[in-house]
Amino acid sequence: MKTKIIKKSLILLCLLLMSFLPISNLCLQRIENVSANYIPTSSAKGMCVIEKESGRVLYSKNKDQKLHMASTTKVATALTAIENCDNLDEMIVVNERSVGVEGTSIYLRKDEEIKVIDLLYGLMLRSGNDSATALAYHIGGSVDDFAKMMNETAKKAGANNSNFVNPHGLDDPNHYTTAYDLAKITAYALNNPIFAKIVSTKNYVIEETNKSEKRYLTNKNRLLSSLEGCCGVKTGFTSKAGRCLVSASKRNDCTIVCVVLNCGPMFEESSALINSAFDEFEFKKIIDKEKEIYNEYILSEKEGKLYLYTDEDFCYPLRSDEFKDVKINYSVDLKDAKSGDEVGKIDIFFKNDLIKSLKLYTMNKIDKLLDNKTLQIEEILWEENIDEDQ
Numbered sequence: 450m451k452t453k454i455i456k457k458s459l460i461l462l463c464l465l466l467m468s469f470l471p472i473s474n475l476c477l478q479r480i481e482n483v484s485a486n487y488i489p490t491s492s493a494k495g496m497c498v499i500e501k502e503s504g505r506v507l508y509s510k511n512k513d514q515k516l517h518m519a520s521t522t523k524v525a526t527a528l529t530a531i532e533n534c535d536n537l538d539e540m541i542v543v544n545e546r547s548v549g550v551e552g553t554s555i556y557l558r559k560d561e562e563i564k565v566i567d568l569l570y571g572l573m574l575r576s577g578n579d580s581a582t583a584l585a586y587h588i589g590g591s592v593d594d595f596a597k598m599m600n601e602t603a604k605k606a607g608a609n610n611s612n613f614v615n616p617h618g619l620d621d622p623n624h625y626t627t628a629y630d631l632a633k634i635t636a637y638a639l640n641n642p643i644f645a646k647i648v649s650t651k652n653y654v655i656e657e658t659n660k661s662e663k664r665y666l667t668n669k670n671r672l673l674s675s676l677e678g679c680c681g682v683k684t685g686f687t688s689k690a691g692r693c694l695v696s697a698s699k700r701n702d703c704t705i706v707c708v709v710l711n712c713g714p715m716f717e718e719s720s721a722l723i724n725s726a727f728d729e730f731e732f733k734k735i736i737d738k739e740k741e742i743y744n745e746y747i748l749s750e751k752e753g754k755l756y757l758y759t760d761e762d763f764c765y766p767l768r769s770d771e772f773k774d775v776k777i778n779y780s781v782d783l784k785d786a787k788s789g790d791e792v793g794k795i796d797i798f799f800k801n802d803l804i805k806s807l808k809l810y811t812m813n814k815i816d817k818l819l820d821n822k823t824l825q826i827e828e829i830l831w832e833e834n835i836d837e838d839q
Contacts (some may be wrong), residue, residue, distance in 0.1 A: 450622045458826070461501030462479070463780050468704075477693065478704075482658055487743070489721060489725045490715065490788045491508075491709065491722065492712060493628075493711060493712035493715075493718065494518045494671055494708070494712070495510065495512060495627060495628035495670065495708075495710040496508070496509060496510040496512070496628075496693070496707075496708065496709050496712070496722070497628035497631075497632045497710075497784030498588045498705060498708075498722050498723070498726055499631045499632045499705070499706050500703065500704070500705060500706075500726075501697070501705070502636075503538065503547070503805075504633065505765065506629070507630065507726045507729075507766065508725075508726065510628075511628065512627060513627050514627060514628055515610060515618055515625045515626070515627055516688050517562035517618075517624065517625060517687065517710075517711075518625070518626045518631060518685060518780040519555070519618045519620075519686050519691075519693045519708055519716065520552075520576045520617065520683070520685035520686070520687075520693070521626075521693045521694070521710075522613065522616070522617060522624070522626075522636050522687040523576065523617065523618065523653070523683055523685075524617075524634055524683050524695055525603055525613060525634055526584065526616040526650075527569055527572055527642060527644055527646055527647065527725065528602055528637070528773055529588070529602045530569060530572075530588050531641060531643050531644055533589075533598060534565055534588055536565070537569070537643070538565070538566060539562060539564065539565050539567040539629065539716050540562050540563065540589045541556065541562070541564075541568075541583070542560055542561070542562055543557045543561040543562075543563060544559070544583075544584050544586055544777075545559045546582065546586060547579050547582040547586060548630070549558045549579070550578040550579045550581075550582050552617065552619060553575065553576045553578055553581055554579045555571040555576060555579060555655070555666070556579070557577075557579040558661060558743060559659040561659060561660035561661060562659050563583075563655070563658050565584070567655045569584070570582050570647060570650070571655065571664070572584065573647050573648050573668075574647075574650065574652075574666040574667065575666045575667075576683075576684065576685070578617040578619065578705050579657065579826050581615075581617040582616060582618065583759050585615075585616040591614065593614075595616055596613045596615060596616065598614065599613040602634070605637065606636070607633045607635050608633050608634050608636070610626070610628075610630050611631070611811055612624065612702070612709060616632060618685055618687070618690070619687065620687050620688070620690065629708075631695060631710075632695075632706050633662065633709045635682055635706050636736065637681075637705075638695060639682070639706070641829060643682070645680065647659060648680070648682040648683065650668060651674065651677075652665070652666065652667055652668070654666070665787045666670060669684045670684055670694075671716050672683070672696050672698075672716055672720060676698055676717075676719075676720050676723065676724075678698040678699045679697070679698050679723035680699050680704070681695075681696070682696060682717070684715075690693070690710070690711060691711030691712065692712055692713060692736040693709065693712070694708075694715040694716065695707070695708050696710050696719045696720075698723045698727070700727055702732060702764065703764075704724050705726045705727065707723050707726075707744075709722075709808060726766075730766040730767060730781075731767055731769065732764050732765075733765055733766070733767045734744075734762060734763075734767055735763060735764065735775060736761075736763040736777075736795065737775070738758065738759055738760055738761055738762050741760075747808075750772055753837070757779075757781065757793070757810065758810055759795060759807040759808060759809055759810070761812065762809060763772075763806075765797075765799065768803060771799075774799055774800045775797065775798070775799055776797075776798040776799075776801075777796070777797055778795070778798070779793060779794035779796070779809060780793050781809065783811070789810055790810060790811055791809065791810055792810065792811050793808075793809040794806050794809055795807045805815070
């Protein structure tokens with residue numbers, strides 16, 4: 450009898466201790482990641498971590514599942530507004546349909562005169578649903594027409610499994626995205642310097658208007674103060690969407706974008722995922738536009754190398770054991786080529802998948818091609834074969 454009581458007591462004690470564990474350590478599920486190394490976990494319903502420039506998916510879980518996204522919607526709202534407004538310092542007059550919108554607010558008032566840029570800060574720092582609505586009416590003419598513009602923005606970013614019906618993210622059965630789509634939209638948005646500046650701002654003051662005193666805004670994204678290199682971008686919550694967070698961190702030349710949808714410990718898990726990505730992956734420069742790329746040919750009876758170049762760098766996130774999986778192929782057609790002409794392309798493959806194609810240009814002044822391996826030249830950059838014994 451005493452043994453049974455002791456066993457029950459031990460079980461109750463274990464359950465009690467578990468109740469004090471951080472929520473991020475409970476109910477975690479293995480994510481979709483082929484790495485044989487450390488595999489981070491996430492309790493999010495949908496999650497996706499990508500490297501911004503290449504778009505490579507580093508970690509994911511249910512990345513293509515259509516989900517509600519709450520106020521992370523405003524990533525698309527802000528970018529759509531910025532791209533379709535010629536003057537962000539323009540003063541607009543708030544209409545009554547933008548006043549008293551459900552949810553978070555910067556408390557706009559009817560007939561208030563306020564700048565578009567101030568509405569954008571109110572949108573992204575305070576998550577003002579009234580700011581979102583005012584921007585929609587000013588730029589799109591109506592919420593429906595602005596939502597159509599948002600969908601066009603998403604398509605430009607390569608997001609094909611999303612549908613926006615409002616600018617604020619309040620729950621609607623036809624308003625949804627995926628973790629992967631939202632990561633792509635965010636990566637695209639961060640290329641816009643105005644968007645990038647707004648979402649990385651911790652505090653902002655909207656100056657006094659004809660209807661309000663100064664408004665002091667503080668960014669809701671706690672990672673801006675706790676995560677190394679954090680540069681944005683947006684929090685969100687509704688009862689159906691749960692807690693949602695889009696975050697980004699830039700370290701050296703690499704930016705990691707992380708999306709978690711319906712995730713209780715959204716700050717903790719996003720921070721862990723981003724740190725893990727920086728620890729596990731190296732942002733490797735595969736093509737350097739500052740260096741010559743050459744294709745070997747026999748040049749006018751002299752052994753040398755024809756120098757070619759490309760006009761952009763290409764970097765790619767790789768684990769230490771993945772460098773061997775990158776292959777580079779190039780094809781060149783030198784017929785009638787002159788200095789600076791496009792003469793071919795570089796195809797870069799990772800694990801047999803084409804990940805990038807770059808145009809090739811010649812640095813050499815070519816007179817004419819005599820045959821498929823011999824050039825008659827006027828001027829050329831070349832390397833002589835030097836006898837190592839000399």
